[in-house]
Amino acid sequence: MSIAPFVFTSTLQDMLRPKRFAIWVIVAIAMVVLGQVFLRFTPTSTATMAYSTLSELIVFRILALAAAIFATGVVSQEVEQKTIVYLLTRPVPRPVLILARTLAASVTVSIVGILAALGTALGTRSTIGELFFRDCSALILGSFAYCALFVLVSLLINKSMVINLIFAFGYEAAVPKMPGDIYKVSINSYLMSIASHPKIAPVTSDAAPVATPAAVNTIQPGAAWLAMIGLVVLCSMFNAQWFDRNEYVPREDGD
């Protein structure tokens, strides 16, 4: 019998245990409240527009944040807590170990993202329809992409959490808004293409523009799917190979 299903389910159970997951439920509830506040302060906004705005600005950031946290738990946290030794001295092939644990992290992050999106939809009184389900597919694919990438970073760099958080909040927030085609090297741009939110009208202002306007996202949803699947596959293959060939030993003061 393959050990992979057990590694996956046990990791998933650990990531979803109430003490660890409760914060994400609270985040989803906060999104309900935020949706209602948003509607109250922007009375001209429709439910769909409110949902789209909050989803783009917050839900997809929550996704990246959750991915940074849970992906770090796949290997990096085990090394820091020194519990990696119990995993690496069992008859479990290392590629199976890392792929099953990454899959569990991705599923957990998907749940976090979908809960946040659901909270937003409830808060903004948006219908659970096509837009919501497109978001869900983008969130699921995004969680796999972010997790695969963040696990890769954690395999290469000690204390990878900081790097992953900077990527999630700095890079992923800023790059899609930059002029030119640089937005194409951001996961968020591909997820936005898959989500295909209705265009939000820019706020009109008499003030002169001080920066070059952001580029329009021209990535086609089909191409976005392929790019994200490619990223997940490539990162996962690299992770499996790298983890199989390199040493992951907790530091100790002496022996």
Added chain:
Amino acid sequence: MIQIENASRWFGQVIGVNDVTHTIEPGVTALLGMNGAGKSTLLRLITGQIRPTTGSIKVFGNEPFANPEVYKRMGYCPEIDQFYEHRTGRQFVNYLARLAGMSAAEAKTRTDEVLHEVGMADRADKKLAGYSKGMRQRIKLAQAILHDPDIILLDEPLNGLDPVGRREFMSYLHTLAERGKTILVSSHILFEVEQMTKSIMLLHRGRLLAAGDVSLIREYIDKYPHRVRIETPQPREVAAKLIQLPYVLKVEFDEWRGGIELQTRELNQFFAFLPTLTTEENFTITGFSSPDNNLESIFHYLIE
């Protein structure tokens, strides 16, 4: 079983294990060395957590690094004291049993058995976070033996165990050895090791200084006079008596701390005589110790 050939391991500029060659056969072998001697590094090499920089290590004829076939037949009790603290002892052992490839039913049965064997059956349902050091050592031992491995590697397993626990542990170790297991136990306490086995590997600063019977070490030690410190309120009278003994070479008064310090070539004979000082000569002896009966002194002798 375990073949180590010219194995060295560097960590940047620091050498952890230096050109070690040795074959470990079934039975109990003790890996003896002070802190920083390279014991844990050698165990990590054998358990395939790290690779040797030069040389080779073979376990059952296979390289152990990331090799599931080796791990099926190897149990490892690490020195680290870290666990999944939110789990109970039973959950932890059961989890590792499943990772060892057992079915849910097998894992449950085997978990119950090993917890009983290590004396934790009645306390296994508490969270690991609340365990004492001794309980944690027992749980680590349980996870090392749960899949009935042929090779068992124990890194400082006696740390934190009380005297009863130590006695039980040593007795259990001999039971495992009688079943034909290959057991490698690291320790930095010679006295402990002598109670476990006669077969030793003596590491110092990464090098294998000596390997074989523990009596070899004793022979080395016996080449040099042993120092013995005696606490007594009658130092002059006791010294006068002791200096008459043929195997006592020198007696000095310790004016600063009180008592006397002597040197002898026949430690066992001297300790056999010591009780007569109180029973026949009526001297008061409040304490005695052997300042050089420790590993540091032994390494000092061996290096000389």
